[in-house]
Amino acid sequence: MARPFKLPDLGEGIHEGEVIAVLVAAGDTVTEGDPILEVETDKAAVEIPSPFTGKILEVRVKPGQIVKVGDVLMTFSNGKEETTSDEPPSPPPAAEPPADAGTAPPLEETPPTAPVPASPATRRLARELGVDLRRVSPTGPGGVVTAEDVRGHAEKGSEKSAAVSAPASPEPAAAGSAPPPLPDFSRWGPVERTPLRSIRRVTTRQMALAWSQIPHVSSQDEIDVTRLEEARRRYKTEVESSGGRLTLTVFAVKAAAAALRRFPRFNVSVDLARGEIIRKKYCHIGVATDTGDGLVVPVVRNADCKSMTELAVEIEDLVERTRARKIRLEELQGGTFTLTNIGASGGRGHFSPIINYPEAAILGLGQARPKPVVKTTGDGQWKVVPRLILPAVLAIDHRVLDGVDAVRFLEFFRQMMEDPEKLLLSA
Amino acid sequence: MVMGELTQETELLVIGGGPGGYAAAFRAADLGMDVTLVDISPRPGGVCLFKGCIPSKTLLHLAELITDASRAHRMGLRFPPPEIDLETLRAHKDRVIDQLAGGLVTLGDGRGIQRIQGRAVFESENQVRLHDAEVSRIRFRHAVLAVGSHPAPVPGMPYRKGGKIMNSTGALAFSEIPKTLLVLGGGYVGLELGSVYAAFGSRVTLVESRDRLLSGIDADLVRPLQNRLEKRFAAICLNTTARILREDKDGVTVRLETEKEGREEKFDSVLAAVGRKPNTSGIGLENTRVKTDARGFVVVDSRQRTSDSRILAVGDVTGGMMLAHKASYEGKIAAEVIAGQPSAFDAAAVPAVVYTDPQIACCGLSEETAHREDRNVEILRFPWKFSGRALTMDRFDGLTKLIVDPETGRILGGGITGRESESLIAEIVLAVEMGALAQDIGLSIHPHPTLSETEMEAAEIFTGSAIHILPRRKP
Numbered sequence: 001m002a003r004p005f006k007l008p009d010l011g012e013g014i015h016e017g018e019v020i021a022v023l024v025a026a027g028d029t030v031t032e033g034d035p036i037l038e039v040e041t042d043k044a045a046v047e048i049p050s051p052f053t054g055k056i057l058e059v060r061v062k063p064g065q066i067v068k069v070g071d072v073l074m075t076f077s078n079g080k081e082e083t084t085s086d087e088p089p090s091p092p093p094a095a096e097p098p099a100d101a102g103t104a105p106p107l108e109e110t111p112p113t114a115p116v117p118a119s120p121a122t123r124r125l126a127r128e129l130g131v132d133l134r135r136v137s138p139t140g141p142g143g144v145v146t147a148e149d150v151r152g153h154a155e156k157g158s159e160k161s162a163a164v165s166a167p168a169s170p171e172p173a174a175a176g177s178a179p180p181p182l183p184d185f186s187r188w189g190p191v192e193r194t195p196l197r198s199i200r201r202v203t204t205r206q207m208a209l210a211w212s213q214i215p216h217v218s219s220q221d222e223i224d225v226t227r228l229e230e231a232r233r234r235y236k237t238e239v240e241s242s243g244g245r246l247t248l249t250v251f252a253v254k255a256a257a258a259a260l261r262r263f264p265r266f267n268v269s270v271d272l273a274r275g276e277i278i279r280k281k282y283c284h285i286g287v288a289t290d291t292g293d294g295l296v297v298p299v300v301r302n303a304d305c306k307s308m309t310e311l312a313v314e315i316e317d318l319v320e321r322t323r324a325r326k327i328r329l330e331e332l333q334g335g336t337f338t339l340t341n342i343g344a345s346g347g348r349g350h351f352s353p354i355i356n357y358p359e360a361a362i363l364g365l366g367q368a369r370p371k372p373v374v375k376t377t378g379d380g381q382w383k384v385v386p387r388l389i390l391p392a393v394l395a396i397d398h399r400v401l402d403g404v405d406a407v408r409f410l411e412f413f414r415q416m417m418e419d420p421e422k423l424l425l426s427a
Numbered sequence: 428m429v430m431g432e433l434t435q436e437t438e439l440l441v442i443g444g445g446p447g448g449y450a451a452a453f454r455a456a457d458l459g460m461d462v463t464l465v466d467i468s469p470r471p472g473g474v475c476l477f478k479g480c481i482p483s484k485t486l487l488h489l490a491e492l493i494t495d496a497s498r499a500h501r502m503g504l505r506f507p508p509p510e511i512d513l514e515t516l517r518a519h520k521d522r523v524i525d526q527l528a529g530g531l532v533t534l535g536d537g538r539g540i541q542r543i544q545g546r547a548v549f550e551s552e553n554q555v556r557l558h559d560a561e562v563s564r565i566r567f568r569h570a571v572l573a574v575g576s577h578p579a580p581v582p583g584m585p586y587r588k589g590g591k592i593m594n595s596t597g598a599l600a601f602s603e604i605p606k607t608l609l610v611l612g613g614g615y616v617g618l619e620l621g622s623v624y625a626a627f628g629s630r631v632t633l634v635e636s637r638d639r640l641l642s643g644i645d646a647d648l649v650r651p652l653q654n655r656l657e658k659r660f661a662a663i664c665l666n667t668t669a670r671i672l673r674e675d676k677d678g679v680t681v682r683l684e685t686e687k688e689g690r691e692e693k694f695d696s697v698l699a700a701v702g703r704k705p706n707t708s709g710i711g712l713e714n715t716r717v718k719t720d721a722r723g724f725v726v727v728d729s730r731q732r733t734s735d736s737r738i739l740a741v742g743d744v745t746g747g748m749m750l751a752h753k754a755s756y757e758g759k760i761a762a763e764v765i766a767g768q769p770s771a772f773d774a775a776a777v778p779a780v781v782y783t784d785p786q787i788a789c790c791g792l793s794e795e796t797a798h799r800e801d802r803n804v805e806i807l808r809f810p811w812k813f814s815g816r817a818l819t820m821d822r823f824d825g826l827t828k829l830i831v832d833p834e835t836g837r838i839l840g841g842g843i844t845g846r847e848s849e850s851l852i853a854e855i856v857l858a859v860e861m862g863a864l865a866q867d868i869g870l871s872i873h874p875h876p877t878l879s880e881t882e883m884e885a886a887e888i889f890t891g892s893a894i895h896i897l898p899r900r901k902p
Contacts, residue, residue: 004801115775117837117862127769142835144862 004072005051007039016068017041018198019061024074029055037061037073040198044329052076118145129154137273156273199294210357215398219406220350223390223417225368231420235308244312248368248390249287249341251423253311255416256339256363257283257304258426263409267336269358270400277400286335286356287315289322290345297356298322299335308424335359343367343390350391360400363413366391390417433562437463439765440555440567442547442710445473446751447742448573449531450758455571456538458766463541463565465557470528471535471542474575474743475751477524482599483619485520487782490626494784502821511627517601549711552735556711569737571761572717572725573754574710576703576743581611584671584699591679592671592697595620604628605695607661609681611669613640615781616700618652621660622783624698630661632694634669634683641781645794647808648787648842651824655785671697705744722746729771731761739764748777776840776859780849785825788852791840791859792830805833807865809885811845813895816876822846827881829855829865829889836865836889847878854882865889 007017017039024036030050037048057075061067116133117140118126125147126133136153138145185191196204225248232246239246260267260283269278283304286297298318303311321327338356343366353364368390377383394410396402416423441452444466452464452471464471475481496506535542545560554566578594580586586594589602598620606629610621613635625631633640633656640656640663641649657663664683672680678693707723716735718726724746731739739761742754756774763770776791797804811817811825825845831838841855858868868886873879887893 115773119861120773123773124769127771140862141867142832142837142862142864144837 003052003054003076005074005076007048007067007069007071007073016066017046019063019065019067021063022059022061024050024056024059026056026059039067040325041329044325044327044332046329048073116145117143118150119147122147122150126150152274199291199296203294206357207354210354213357214355216352216355216395217398217403217406218352218393218395219403219410220391220393221410221414222371223392223414224373224387225390225417226388228417228420229368229388239309239312242309242313243316244309244314245316246308246312247315247344248365249339249344250308250312250315251417251420252339252341252363252365253285253287253300253303253315254308255413255423256285256337258416258423259409259413260285260337261304262412262426263405265401265405266361266396266409268360268400270360270397280336282336284335284337286338287318288338288340288356289319291323291325293325296322296327296332297335297338298327298331299333301334338362339365341365348391350393353393353395355395355397360397361406361409362395364393364395434554434564434566435463435562436566437461437541438568439463439762440465440547440565440570441573442555442570443473443573443575443742443744444468444471444531444542445573445575445742445754446475447575447744447754447758448473448571449535450755451571451573451739451741451762452540452758453534453538454759454762455765456540458762458768460762460766462538463543463567464535465543465545465547465555465560465565467544467546467559469544471531472524472528473573474577476527476531478596478599480751481524481527482520482601483595483623484782485523486599486601486623487619487784489516490623491784493626498821511604513601513603520601547710549714552715552737567737569765570739571731571758571765572733572738572740572744573742573758574706574744576705576749578700579702579704581699581701584697586699591674591695592699594699598624598698606630607632607678607694607696609634609669609679609692609694609697610700611697612700612702613637613642613663613665614700614702615641615779615783617698618656618781618783620698620700622656625659629695631659632662632664632692633660634664634667636666636668638666640665641787643793644779644781644787644789645828645842647794648789648826648828648844651826651844652781652783652785652787655824656783703743703749705746707744720746729773730764731757731772732764748779750777750779753777774860776856778852778856780852782849785822785845786848787842787844788848789840789842790852790856791838793840793842794828794830797830797839803833804839805831805836805889807831807885807888809881809888809893809896811878811881813884814876814878814881815895816878816880817845819876820846825878825881827851827885829868829882829885831865831889836886838863838865838868838886841882841885843881845878845881851879851882854879 019037020040021038024030030036030053032050032053034050035047036050039046039048054076057077059074061073067073118133122145123133129150131150131154133145136145136149139149140146228251232248236246264279267280267283271278282302284299284301285303286299288295288297300311300314300318318331335356337359340353340362342351342364346367348367348369350366351364353362355362368388370386371389372384373387373389375383375385392410394406396406416426438461439455441448441462441464444464448464449471452462456462468477493509496509499506543557543560543562545557547555547557550556554564556564578596584592586592586597588597595616604624604627608624608629608631610617610631610633613633617633618640621631621633639646639649640653667683667685670682672682672691678695679697680691680693681697682689682691705723707719707725712719715738717733717738720726725733725740725744727733727740727745731741733740741757741761743749747753757772760770760772778788778790781787794806807829809827812823814823817823817825822845828842829838830840838855838858840859843851865886868883869890869892871883873883884893884895888896888899891898
């Protein structure tokens with residue numbers, strides 16, 4: 001008897017991927033846990049381990065093929081399946097649907113899905129209020145939908161239902177109407193079409209979502225990093241011997257972490273459905289990285305608790321692996337704030353970064369360059385001196401933060417960056 | 428009542444007074460409707476009351492007493508074999524039935540329901556013709572069809588009242604205890620009635636064409652029962668078919684055939700329990716828009732509505748699990764739907780009970796179904812040999828089993844083999860319906876020493892806190 005192995009749910013709304021490599025062939029015997037496939041999803045290459053110990057009967061996919069969650073990848077012969085597989089949680093499981101054991105097929109039938117767990121009284125309430133249980137965000141233990149959940153959902157009205165719950169479509173809740181159809185561009189010259197894939201596809205989705213949901217306000221500043229650069233050069237070699245690379249980004253992450261500790265209002269997400277601001281008590285900072293194929297943001301966890309050296313080592317490792325497309329999905333999740341340094345690629349001026357939804361703010365840095373700066377001398381005269389200037393821009397979500405918050409955050413950040421000793425003291 | 432051509436009008440006509448019909452009628456009346464209940468018998472109750480659940484459980488209770496009395500021998504209490512007074516027994520059975528039927532009459536009359544004895548045939552989608560009744564025709568605004576089912580006939584084996592080949596109705600009449608009895612069918616009816624006759628002294632041979640008994644129930648739940656029946660029955664023949672050769676005054680000669688061989692054997696009586704068929708022929712459905720499927724069951728949606736907007740159907744006639752409690756549940760839904768309430772059949776777990784000794788009860792997702800559908804589940808088994816209460820009752824051949832979601836521990840289904848499982852299963856039904864987790868059952872204190880503790884301890888296997896069983900070694 002052939003046991004099919006289907007592509008498991010890889011989490012976070014990812015429901016398809018491209019097969020990069022097939023590591024086994026029909027006839028091979030494998031042990032549970034052996035890697036059998038490599039699949040690239042929107043963000044990362046994922047190794048799929050074998051769920052069974054047994055012999056492979058048939059391999060149904062090949063490199064380059066796009067597979068969806070639930071597609072049969074290969075079949076095994078009568079392997080003993082361990083119930084503790086490392087498949088991620090399955091969608092809300094339930095008892096048999098009512099039409100079982102040879103009932104005469106019903107007439108009009110709602111599409112069969114696994115029944116949503118909810119007590120009989122709650123199910124009845126849902127019917128009374130005209131609420132579709134599948135669209136309600138459950139708060140009961142183990143994912144049970146409670147009567148309060150149903151009532152809350154009914155009050156919010158159906159326009160909120162698109163923003164919540166399990167079988168979430170990856171498309172963003174569009175704020176306006178659908179855009180008009182595109183013209184036929186080939187009318188004016190030759191064109192070429194490429195499908196939106198992988199990183200580009202997720203970026204398209206993510207940016208449209210962030211821009212349409214978040215009212216952005218940007219504040220700019222110019223930071224004198226002359227002394228920071230001196231410190232960097234001084235300690236560079238020492239950090240290198242620990243395996244890290246001491247870059248301006250490392251200082252910026254440290255300063256941003258300190259600023260987030262000082263201004264916890266920036267370390268939040270807003271939950272419109274429930275009318276709440278979620279304050280995170282941890283500080284995970286994403287470092288936007290260009291991979292060559294697009295923008296990926298690996299996350300430095302607990303950046304506020306790490307030393308400069310530790311940060312230098314970790315950021316170097318994350319960025320390297322991200323560029324090599326070896327970063328793991330979990331390493332791209334859980335960020336509370338993002339830093340995007342286009343200066344590293346040569347970007348010279350200010351720009352207007354887009355916040356990494358569902359975070360509340362983003363800090364953008366350009367390339368530090370020598371510029372003339374006016375300083376006041378001891379006797380009150382103005383003097384023009386050359387200093388190394390770093391352009392910085394902070395974009396905030398004006399729903400949860402105000403201009404004055406941005407001013408204060410940016411001021412604090414600037415002070416940390418202009419005076420490295422202050423930065424070390426605040427850590 | 429005036430005889431002659433009389434057409435009555437009613438808001439809701441319920442056809443069939445069994446558990447589905449009378450539940451619909453009573454609920455509808457409570458919701459304020461004008462209800463007429465038609466049944467071929469003078470009193471409501473249907474097959475369940477007169478020829479099914481009630482008489483069979485009355486007999487099974489006595490069978491249990493006989494079995495328990497003989498087992499008490501090894502515990503120091505010696506009873507002589509019982510003297511069986513069939514006349515008194517039948518009278519007792521009839522008294523039980525009579526009392527319940529009387530109760531249903533009171534409940535119906537007390538609600539102002541009009542009861543008519545007769546056989547209803549549809550003339551159109553809003554009118555029935557009544558045969559053998561005081562009223563000739565009824566025109567209705569709505570109807571609930573609850574006409575039930577009958578024992579499936581076996582080709583070449585005609586049932587005759589007083590004959591040696593009987594169906595469940597004949598078997599429950601209990602006119603005599605045959606010396607040897609052939610039971611055809613390894614489902615719950617065959618096993619229950621076979622157990623009754625075996626307890627009362629028949630040598631019972633059971634024949635089943637499939638390779639297992641109770642094929643819809645997980646094998647590990649059936650095993651303890653099968654072990655016991657193999658000792659109590661003369662023989663259990665799986666993968667075997669039976670053909671009647673002839674019937675004469677001293678018995679029935681039957682040819683029993685397996686794949687490899689066949690033999691002839693003579694039995695005093697034969698009980699055929701091979702399924703039930705819906706009562707959908709000869710009731711005029713062709714004059715309505717009600718649709719039936721290939722096997723004759725009425726097609727309904729989750730609100731018990733048929734293809735004809737005026738007519739709903741409930742119970743055995745709609746197929747599915749042909750059980751009285753499913754019929755009653757559907758009857759109430761039908762009444763509520765007609766009254767405009769948003770009711771629907773959304774039960775997550777319909778329980779089923781086999782009243783053998785030990786009993787088997789199950790509900791929700793079974794292990795075999797999960798396996799067949801490739802669903803990831805965890806199985807929690809608590810054998811009754813670890814149950815203090817089971818040992819005090821000298822009934823340790825039991826098993827409590829929960830089927831749960833491996834991530835959350837949500838109860839998806841369960842099965843219990845053992846005495847009293849008929850009542851124990853209700854806790855699991857509630858758990859499934861509420862979306863409860865194994866942790867919820869585990870943290871609810873169950874009294875000691877009881878059989879219900881086995882449910883708590885099975886649940887605690889999931890959380891690793893079960894006391895009376897060694898913890899699993901984590902892989």
